[in-house]
Amino acid sequence: MGSPRPGAWLVLQVAAAGSLLALLLLPLAALLTSVSPSAIGAAALAAGMRAALTFTLLASAIALAVIAGLGLPLGYLLARREFRGRTLVESAVTLPIVLPHLVGGLALLFLFAPSSPLGALAVRAGLPVVQTIWGTVLVMIFVSAPYAVLASEATFRTVDERLIETARSLGASPSTAFATVTAPLAARGISAGLLLSWARSVSEIGGFLILANVVYPSAGYGGPVTSPVSVYVFSLYQIGDLPGAAAAASVLVLVAFALFVAARVAARRGSALWATVGRLV
Amino acid sequence: MSELSVRGLTATLGGFTLGPVDLTVPAGTALAVLGPSGAGKTTLLRAIAGFVPARAGQLTVGGAAVDGRPPEERRMGYVPQGLALFPHRSVAGNVAYPLEIRGAPDAAARTRTLLADWGLSELARAAALSVSGGEQQRTAMARALAADPRVLLWDEPLAAVDAVARRALVGSIRRVLHREGVSLLLVTHDAETAFAVADRFLVLEAGRAAAPVSPASIVDRPPSRFAAEFVGYDTVFSVGDLAGHPEGSLASWLLARCGPGGIGIPAEAARPAEGGGWSGRIASGRERPGGREVVVDVDGLELRLFERRPPGAWEGPRGTGVRFALDEGALRPIGAGEGPA
Numbered sequence: 203m204g205s206p207r208p209g210a211w212l213v214l215q216v217a218a219a220g221s222l223l224a225l226l227l228l229p230l231a232a233l234l235t236s237v238s239p240s241a242i243g244a245a246a247l248a249a250g251m252r253a254a255l256t257f258t259l260l261a262s263a264i265a266l267a268v269i270a271g272l273g274l275p276l277g278y279l280l281a282r283r284e285f286r287g288r289t290l291v292e293s294a295v296t297l298p299i300v301l302p303h304l305v306g307g308l309a310l311l312f313l314f315a316p317s318s319p320l321g322a323l324a325v326r327a328g329l330p331v332v333q334t335i336w337g338t339v340l341v342m343i344f345v346s347a348p349y350a351v352l353a354s355e356a357t358f359r360t361v362d363e364r365l366i367e368t369a370r371s372l373g374a375s376p377s378t379a380f381a382t383v384t385a386p387l388a389a390r391g392i393s394a395g396l397l398l399s400w401a402r403s404v405s406e407i408g409g410f411l412i413l414a415n416v417v418y419p420s421a422g423y424g425g426p427v428t429s430p431v432s433v434y435v436f437s438l439y440q441i442g443d444l445p446g447a448a449a450a451a452s453v454l455v456l457v458a459f460a461l462f463v464a465a466r467v468a469a470r471r472g473s474a475l476w477a478t479v480g481r482l483v
Numbered sequence: 484m485s486e487l488s489v490r491g492l493t494a495t496l497g498g499f500t501l502g503p504v505d506l507t508v509p510a511g512t513a514l515a516v517l518g519p520s521g522a523g524k525t526t527l528l529r530a531i532a533g534f535v536p537a538r539a540g541q542l543t544v545g546g547a548a549v550d551g552r553p554p555e556e557r558r559m560g561y562v563p564q565g566l567a568l569f570p571h572r573s574v575a576g577n578v579a580y581p582l583e584i585r586g587a588p589d590a591a592a593r594t595r596t597l598l599a600d601w602g603l604s605e606l607a608r609a610a611a612l613s614v615s616g617g618e619q620q621r622t623a624m625a626r627a628l629a630a631d632p633r634v635l636l637w638d639e640p641l642a643a644v645d646a647v648a649r650r651a652l653v654g655s656i657r658r659v660l661h662r663e664g665v666s667l668l669l670v671t672h673d674a675e676t677a678f679a680v681a682d683r684f685l686v687l688e689a690g691r692a693a694a695p696v697s698p699a700s701i702v703d704r705p706p707s708r709f710a711a712e713f714v715g716y717d718t719v720f721s722v723g724d725l726a727g728h729p730e731g732s733l734a735s736w737l738l739a740r741c742g743p744g745g746i747g748i749p750a751e752a753a754r755p756a757e758g759g760g761w762s763g764r765i766a767s768g769r770e771r772p773g774g775r776e777v778v779v780d781v782d783g784l785e786l787r788l789f790e791r792r793p794p795g796a797w798e799g800p801r802g803t804g805v806r807f808a809l810d811e812g813a814l815r816p817i818g819a820g821e822g823p824a
Contacts, residue, residue, distance in 0.1 A: 364563040370554040371561035372581040372630045
């Protein structure tokens with residue numbers, strides 16, 4: 203049997219890509235066309251939706267900041283250092299990806315329930331976890347940090363060690379070499395990892411259902427009683443308001459799409475931004 | 484005065500041990516580090532640059548100890564294999580890098596001067612990896628000098644450059660060494676570059692270094708088989724290659740003239756002989772400027788010999804019988820004359 207002709211090969215590729223795109227886009231098209239634009243507009247303006255969306259964006263922003271602050275150094279460590287127990291650390295980082303989402307929520311509940319030592323400590327510190335923004339943030343970190351850590355590890359590995367050594371011999375301290383060489387070269391991969399992490403945070407629901415299905419105002423969040431937006435949509439569906447759930451879900455799709463496009467554009471400009479930062483260091 | 488001095492340097496990397504190595508590179512001169520793959524040449528450069536921790540030894544630049552200092556405080560312009568140009572910066576951005584990170588007030592003017600010195604002004608805004616191999620090489624040189632180093636450590640600096648560009652760059656390197664008074668330690672596999680740039684040679688094999696020698700010395704008394712092959716002896720035999728042959732054979736005649744490491748025979752040491760001399764058969768041949776090079780098989784020993792044109796006595800197909808004489812004065816015993824030049 204001979205190999206397919208170049209033309210046939212291209213047709214095969216386009217057919218495969220087209221089929222997958224159809225699988226991804228047709229359900230979204232079905233959702234968006236199931237409700238009128240005015241219903242989507244009304245859903246977007248509904249107080250419940252606005253509160254849930256604002257709360258989710260706030261919580262995911264906090265989670266993303268924590269993941270960037272703690273996860274990127276871990277990714278760098280895994281990429282650049284050999285140490286005892288490295289495989290164990292890598293496995294631990296990967297574990298949340300393969301666990302059912304509810305397991306994450308349950309695990310956090312056991313750790314931070316008010317009756318547990320850590321939960322009691324959090325309550326005394328004025329940062330209760332159950333049914334608060336901090337529970338939401340913890341669930342988001344638990345389920346999404348692995349994506350940022352693994353993506354940054356892979357990206358840091360692609361930065362040639364010789365570039366860093368050369369920067370050092372040219373007078374750069376380790377932190378300057380990181381800011382002026384490693385970070386600009388890894389910026390695009392890190393941005394993609396953080397974007398993936400953020401998307402995973404916002405799309406979570408299982409963990410929220412256990413730890414933060416209803417969120418009450420507390421330190422860090424002073425808004426109305428609400429839910430993460432995924433839980434909000436699920437609640438509408440559960441009470442039988444299918445058109446309401448579809449309209450709210452459509453708002454979520456459009457907001458997520460807009461944010462993704464914006465983030466992609468920002469990521470593309472990341473290298474230039476880092477180069478500027480590097481010059482200022 | 485920025486003389487580089489290394490005394491008793493040893494370092495371990497994985498299962499490999501380097502040293503002890505002793506060397507001195509006076510200001511304004513260059514020392515070429517030669518050795519087969521895996522000899523530890525790059526490890527030596529990285530240990531001096533501060534990227535491989537030294538287990539023992541003293542390292543001074545201009546008389547001041549630099550041991551234990553981090554790489555960025557050693558003022559050594561280390562250029563690894565492949566040049567390590569920053570791909571996210573332009574040609575000018577690369578050259579300006581050391582000036583920018585130390586906040587040099589005249590960074591822009593100094594960058595312009597360096598770009599002009601190295602013929603890079605027209606390429607200043609080009610992406611560093613988009614320019615030709617020779618231009619990348621000049622960028623790396625200009626960038627290393629922008630750091631105002633006292634020592635340059637270059638690993639295969641001209642590997643990716645064609646022969647014509649290499650000759651032009653060699654002249655520039657020599658001028659810079661004299662003008663800036665910088666010491667250069669370079670690793671190279673290219674004999675032409677080594678002889679054109681270096682004032683002395685250090686042969687490193689399996690992590691161990693002989694004392695540095697002069698170019699004349701390494702040619703006249705190659706300290707090892709590798710050195711003999713590196714400097715261009717066309718045929719090199721070890722003692723083992725020549726032992727066990729019958730009395731009166733070419734092998735036994737060469738064995739009597741061997742050093743501990745064998746013997747080097749330049750192709751030009753041979754001339755056609757009408758009668759007498761040694762006889763063998765042509766194994767292969769090729770034209771070279773000014774004559775013909777043939778590989779002659781003499782009782783299982785293959786010698787590479789060169790016959791100046793005319794007369795063409797060694798022309799003929801594979802298996803053609805030839806007779807030749809060897810100029811005994813051109814043969815060089817190996818490993819017999821190492822030591823400070």
